[in-house]
Amino acid sequence: MADQTPAPSGPSSGTPMVRMTGVNKHFGDLHVLRDIDLEVARGEVVVVLGPSGSGKSTLCRAINRLEPVDGGTVEIDGTPLPAEGRDLAKLRSDVGMVFQQFNLFAHMTILDNVTLAPTRVRGKSKSEAQERARTLLDRVGIGNQSDKYPAQLSGGQQQRVAIARALAMEPKVMLFDEPTSALDPEMVGEVVEVMSGLAKDGMTMVVVTHEMGFARRTAHRVVFMADGEIVEDTTPDSFFSRPATERARDFLGKILTH
Numbered sequence: 001m002a003d004q005t006p007a008p009s010g011p012s013s014g015t016p017m018v019r020m021t022g023v024n025k026h027f028g029d030l031h032v033l034r035d036i037d038l039e040v041a042r043g044e045v046v047v048v049l050g051p052s053g054s055g056k057s058t059l060c061r062a063i064n065r066l067e068p069v070d071g072g073t074v075e076i077d078g079t080p081l082p083a084e085g086r087d088l089a090k091l092r093s094d095v096g097m098v099f100q101q102f103n104l105f106a107h108m109t110i111l112d113n114v115t116l117a118p119t120r121v122r123g124k125s126k127s128e129a130q131e132r133a134r135t136l137l138d139r140v141g142i143g144n145q146s147d148k149y150p151a152q153l154s155g156g157q158q159q160r161v162a163i164a165r166a167l168a169m170e171p172k173v174m175l176f177d178e179p180t181s182a183l184d185p186e187m188v189g190e191v192v193e194v195m196s197g198l199a200k201d202g203m204t205m206v207v208v209t210h211e212m213g214f215a216r217r218t219a220h221r222v223v224f225m226a227d228g229e230i231v232e233d234t235t236p237d238s239f240f241s242r243p244a245t246e247r248a249r250d251f252l253g254k255i256l257t258h
């Protein structure tokens with residue numbers, strides 16, 4: 001047997017998994033991303049914080065070109081994202097995305113939601129896709145729900161399905177945009193737990209979240225955005241105990257006393 005020892009988690013050196021260089025984005029007169037330079041190493045977990053409207057969602061969407069950018073480059077695992085076409089679809093499928101809204105197909109079972117893209121886009125056989133989907137549903141703790149429909153599941157369970165669905169494409173990096181913000185408080189923990197497990201297994205992750213516990217415990221780095229700029233990029237410990245900017249201190253004051 002080959003050596004099955006898992007790779008240690010945590011950032012590794014070499015080609016960054018995500019590299020944004022000089023990325024700019026406008027919505028009309030509004031300059032939403034300003035000269036963004038951001039590298040995320042393989043196996044690294046980066047939490048993105050910042051006030052509402054600071055550009056966090058746009059940053060995530062720029063990483064897989066759900067949002068076209070006006071200038072600069074985005075590379076995934078060393079390959080620049082093409083502007084459009086088949087190559088874009090291929091590279092984009094290397095980037096898994098989980099949103100605040102789960103966006104599951106209501107008329108399809110949980111299992112079918114998870115196998116849809118692997119069979120349609122990756123060309124996997126149905127049986128192969130189903131086997132993998134069952135493994136992933138087990139991993140997120142809902143293996144016994146696979147024949148149900150989304151509306152029969154709680155919000156926390158639906159979000160875990162959305163994570164399994166993204167993982168089914170075998171992405172190189174996972175983006176999470178406020179994955180727990182639409183959940184009832186008692187369901188936040190189960191989703192955070194799944195994300196922490198992924199991080200421990202070495203997944204490269206960019207996570208926009210207000211879960212400061214996750215940021216402190218699990219992130220390797222915190223990126224703080226304000227007005228479309230990255231104004232701090234540091235370790236969780238230094239960000240939370242010694243924020244360098246007035247903007248970050250103000251932000252932390254608001255969320256931590258909330």
Ligand SMILES: Nc1ncnc2c1ncn2[C@@H]1O[C@H](COP(=O)(O)OP(=O)(O)O)[C@@H](O)[C@H]1O
Pocket residue numbers: 027030032050051052053054055056057058059
């Ligand atoms: N499609 C859009 N058209 C126009 N303005 C947008 C659009 N999407 C976002 N914006 C604006 O861009 C800014 C950044 O938005 P967003 O990236 O969603 O911020 P965040 O996720 O940090 O709250 C906000 O001022 C928002 O109103």
Ligand SMILES: [Mg+2]
Pocket residue numbers: 056057058177178
């Ligand atoms: Mg947002």
